Amino acid sequence: MKIDSAVTLNNGVHIPQLGLGVYMADEGAETEYAVRAALDVGYRHIDTAKAYKNETSVGKAIRESNIPREKIFVTTKLWNPALRAGNEEEEFYGSLRSLGLDYIDLYLIHWPVREGYVRAWSVMEKLYGKGLIRSIGLSNFNPHHLDTLEQTATVTPAVNQIELHPLLTQDEVCAYFRSKNIAIEAWSPLGRGALLANPTIVRIAGEIGRTPAQVLLRWHLQRGHIVIPKSVRRERITENAALFDFALNDRQMNEISALNRNERFGPDPDNFNF
């Protein structure tokens, strides 16, 4: 495995298993710098969203990189108000314009807004059919949301991007989506940074001479998760990609998995109000 090693999605599209997340990175110099640093280091996958308000900077850094467009995998997400207003198509074209790209590699429904996600999916299927999106997927979906979607969907979602880290391993959710051939993508893979001081993680990092962030991210990779750690600092972006010259053994993997306490840092997909 190496930095741009990919997972094959259910429609044959390849997604690099490691990407850079840019949630809470400011539009302008901060996001441009982070994306440029990641591309320099060898990342080929960037995860943004309409809601992050930095699509313009992500697109600018990608265009200015001189790396061929088809070598970079770009994810963005349809934000909740569009599902309530029913203007998903307009929102999609808005993201495309902000990014300054001709197509999106992966477009996700950001949250399962109850009154809107079934219709939103049909709009995304249409845009996918037109070739404007290479793969369409979900974020923050629980099994029952998928069951509802499946009643009318004609395209199987390619991924479900969910909060996932050792305190929230979501074993049943992962198994359910995988049984439908839907890949699992982990958001807040470092627990928003809070897991970096966890004593088990710190001890295992000491055992193998790696950093806590590397131990956490390697745990994700070995569990088959697509992973999108966020940083805007070049040294951390570099550190978070140095994951391919070591492995955790079974005992270390099991100890980390046993940290699960079903504890979220973010909102609950069955009870959110935004």
Ligand code: NAD
């Ligand atoms: P994360 O788990 O990636 O943690 C990020 C925090 O850890 C930052 O504060 C950063 O400074 C720190 N950090 C990163 N690398 C470090 C290192 N090597 N050493 C020390 N500290 C380090 O949290 P996140 O940003 O919430 O999640 C990652 C990405 O997932 C986001 O940027 C976004 O792209 C995506 N996301 C998606 C959703 C969703 O609803 N789909 C929600 C949240 C995040």
